[in-house]
Amino acid sequence: MVRTVPPYNNKSKSKCLGLCFLFVIGSAWGEQVPPQAISPRQIMDKASDLDMGDNASSRVTMTVVNPKGDERMHELVSFRKKFEQESETRSIMFYIYPMSMKNVGYFSIDYKGSEKTDQHWMYTPTIQKMRKIGSKRLAIMSSDFSYADMSIHNSGDYVYNTMKEDVLDGQKVWVIEGIPTDKDDEDDEGYAKSIFYVRQDNYIVVRSINFLKRGNKVKQMDVADITQIDGIWVLGQVTMVTRKDGVELSRTVMKSSDVKFNQKFDDNFFSERQLTRGHDGH
Numbered sequence: 001m002v003r004t005v006p007p008y009n010n011k012s013k014s015k016c017l018g019l020c021f022l023f024v025i026g027s028a029w030g031e032q033v034p035p036q037a038i039s040p041r042q043i044m045d046k047a048s049d050l051d052m053g054d055n056a057s058s059r060v061t062m063t064v065v066n067p068k069g070d071e072r073m074h075e076l077v078s079f080r081k082k083f084e085q086e087s088e089t090r091s092i093m094f095y096i097y098p099m100s101m102k103n104v105g106y107f108s109i110d111y112k113g114s115e116k117t118d119q120h121w122m123y124t125p126t127i128q129k130m131r132k133i134g135s136k137r138l139a140i141m142s143s144d145f146s147y148a149d150m151s152i153h154n155s156g157d158y159v160y161n162t163m164k165e166d167v168l169d170g171q172k173v174w175v176i177e178g179i180p181t182d183k184d185d186e187d188d189e190g191y192a193k194s195i196f197y198v199r200q201d202n203y204i205v206v207r208s209i210n211f212l213k214r215g216n217k218v219k220q221m222d223v224a225d226i227t228q229i230d231g232i233w234v235l236g237q238v239t240m241v242t243r244k245d246g247v248e249l250s251r252t253v254m255k256s257s258d259v260k261f262n263q264k265f266d267d268n269f270f271s272e273r274q275l276t277r278g279h280d281g282h
Helices: 040-048 183-189 272-277
Strands: 056-065 071-083 088-097 105-111 119-124 129-132 158-168 171-180 191-199 205-212 217-229 232-244 247-260
Touching: 040 158, 040 171, 040 191, 105 272, 119 272, 129 272, 158 191, 171 205, 217 247
Parallel strands: none
Antiparallel strands: 056 071, 056 247, 071 088, 088 105, 105 119, 119 129, 158 171, 171 191, 191 205, 205 217, 217 232, 232 247
């Protein structure tokens, strides 16, 4: 999670929630393919080509836990819309708790099948500062999730190798190694390689083990509480654990609730201007 991949174009990449294309809501193709008849590239193409639903909203609780068991909790509201004419997905999130972080916002534009470069911004209302995020390997609010983990996965950014078939939480999975095809991509996202556990019944990545290029650290993502809403697979909980030399350094648990699709969002809501107006301006 060997085959030939298309020539790499750095401008067309849009990786994750390694999978990190998941964030909190996602769905996989319903088409079934016999396990023996599918290649690792085909598996990851299906896992990447998600129908995440359109005009989606959710509430997200993010809890960061240190080795001593101390917890720090954040709560956010998240919105997402697909802009088909530009082959892009726009997402905007606002913190609503704690009050000291109210309306701190994050806005992203992910392109797929395009030569355009993904765009990511963060706005801090207390100092009225808009910051464009230069590297996707940076952590989000000192959590275990990076900006790369919140982006949309593009399977063309990797060479894949099937390692084995296995069973995880009672479900048959493919275990697939993914290695970035370009050094710039590896530097930007910070992962030297990833190992993906892909469910065979619905192509959802339920675990990824990500080897960081720096610091001899490993980040493991696990997905739980998988349900369907309006025919869309919803990932109710995503946990990311950071370890070094086998010792846990920290973990972050994201839980989603109040997930809705087909909401009435104006296109202008997904903009830098809205980021400065905050959630209250919606």
